[in-house]
Amino acid sequence: MRVNPRPLVIAHRGACGHRPEHGADAYRLALELGADAIEPDIVATRDGVLILRHENEIGGTTDVADHVSFADRRTTKTIDGVEVTGWFTEDFTWAELSTLRIRERLPKLRPLSAAHDGEGRIQRLADLLSLLDTDAARGRLAADGSPAPVGLVAEIKHATYFKSIGLPLDQLFAQELSEAGWTNDSRLTIESFEQTVLGRLRGLGVGGRLVYLIEAEGAAADLVARDGSAALLYGEQVSPEGLAALAGAVDGISVAKKMLVTSKGVAQPGLVEDAHAVGLDVFTWTLRPENRFLSKALRSGGGKAEFGRWRTEFARIIGTGVDGVFADFPDLVRELVDRAPAVV
Template identity: 30%
Template sequence: MPGRSTSVALLFIAALVGGEAAAGPLVDRPIIIAHRGASGYLPEHTLEAYRLGIRQGADFIEPDLFLTRDGKLVALHDDTLNATTNIEALAATRPDWFARGRDVGGRRLYYVFDFDFDEIRELTARSRGTAGYSRPGNGFYDGTEPFRVPSFAEVLEVSYDHFRETGQVVGVYPELKFTSALPPADGLAYLRAMADATLAELADPRWGGFFDGSRGNVFIQSFIPAVLQYARDLTTLPLIALTFTLPNGAGFPPVPTCPTTPEAAAALASFAQGIGVNAAAATEACIAAAHEAGLLVHVYTLTDRAEDYRLFLERGVDGIFSNHPDIGVGVRNALFPVPEPASLAILGAGLFGLLGVSFARRGSGAVTR
């Protein structure tokens, strides 16, 4: 969004001149990201959930991505279809589908990459129903609706159509998902193929350049550094390194942990422009170290407690992944009012300065923000 990008520009330029990191967020208005859509109200990763997230004021909608057997990008969080579709019921009546299931830990699992897109379109999407996620009968749906698993192109269309109809830019924040069901080498090849397909879809001419990064409306995220390092050489779109730290301070190999030292933050800044941090690890030390390295900090995942949003916004995060975007937007707007139009124009000049510095550094091989 305009406020997010332009603020980063001015603060970055000020840091170059003054040699000090700015206190608080690196942005004038932290963003609210509709996590899997408005997934606290409607089944996750459905077009209806994305549209609701936009209506509730989210700045970005977030699709998790996997590739189907025939190479189509679909929006799903899990590498299996079990938790959020009716695959088990349909496979019980379809011997060819049942045969593609894999017995893992005493359960038959159906992996996304073992099915073609048209087959996945026959499924009904549903909520996983765990804490923080939607449940039928909540006033938003009753459980009989024929929700479908969308393609990435359909998710982009939601954002693009909203812009064409209203003039409002709502960004997309795709995640390149990994799977442990494939051997490491195959898993990395799968991720690279997903990155290629994602960038190709974002650059498709039918969007008229809407997702080329010039509007500050695209982030690409992953837990796996190797795929971000691969994408870094293919795109100038900002990359977000997802991190995970357990409450006892342990990591989650091969996922990076939240940086609390200049060295750790600099390592992430060598291939990413920001980090995604699980809420339990989004400490003042982590946020400060990331900001010192010029990294944006987006925390995940908050639900329906307004006090949680206030806590992290006051710690200085630059964005929040939310299952209940309306709550996050309400708290954010109270703490960070909409800038005056004149201020946005001034900030816009700073953005172009930042982009010039960033591209120059990227070309020289130096560490970028």
């Protein structure tokens, strides 16, 4: 019988409920609030520098629109089949992007975070690796006194797209890890919605654990690019047969929260049990306390920004036996995880 220790608390884009996402302050605060790992999203600049932004479109999370000199960079592109208009990291050098200031993505929902707009700059992967190599991160201890250094859960974004424009994220990432001494670091986990890039990274000799991100609907961008309408659906990949196939290629899966808890707030542990049965770890995203993000049955009175019955939803998700959860407010989840019994 599998015994699942308390799940890892992974700071989603840093402690992004408290500070603008992917900023140095959000990362440092995640350490202070007890996160077990930090999750950055990785995209590239025109000159091949890996930077940390949720998307390669940066109009909503930086002050790029305020820079008159960059007005002509605004354009429309198709990214993974979706038309997007804005400013894109691959159209800027790192020197140019380093002049920008970051902003809260959801200012109306999170005004306290938005109060810190303009205080930080875009971070490079190298900057976060340096933070995780500080004594504060490497010297972290678990509650029982055993070593528990803060980990890195690195998400490779839009790998097929970036490869198509001559910026192969797998090669750039492998090179950066090598230069920083992280190639086979036990703190490293790599995740992506595209399984093919995970395989290429393993082929390049990158260690760490591989986690395949899975949406509740649709199909992966790399499979659609390769197979068109015949692409295997995410739903097929989480069937017992699909999970068995994944078990030979990756170490775990990370699924949308709605795959583990219904709109009525009812926990659905079946997927976790099926994945564990074939040796896959299971993570889920994203635990957020605001009404806007909670299961409908667990929302409170008030507006979208009000905190609803988040403790109930978070506890039910933890109770499914997941191995890790992504959270915008890692302190809230830390509180529940430390109180929860191990799941047997």
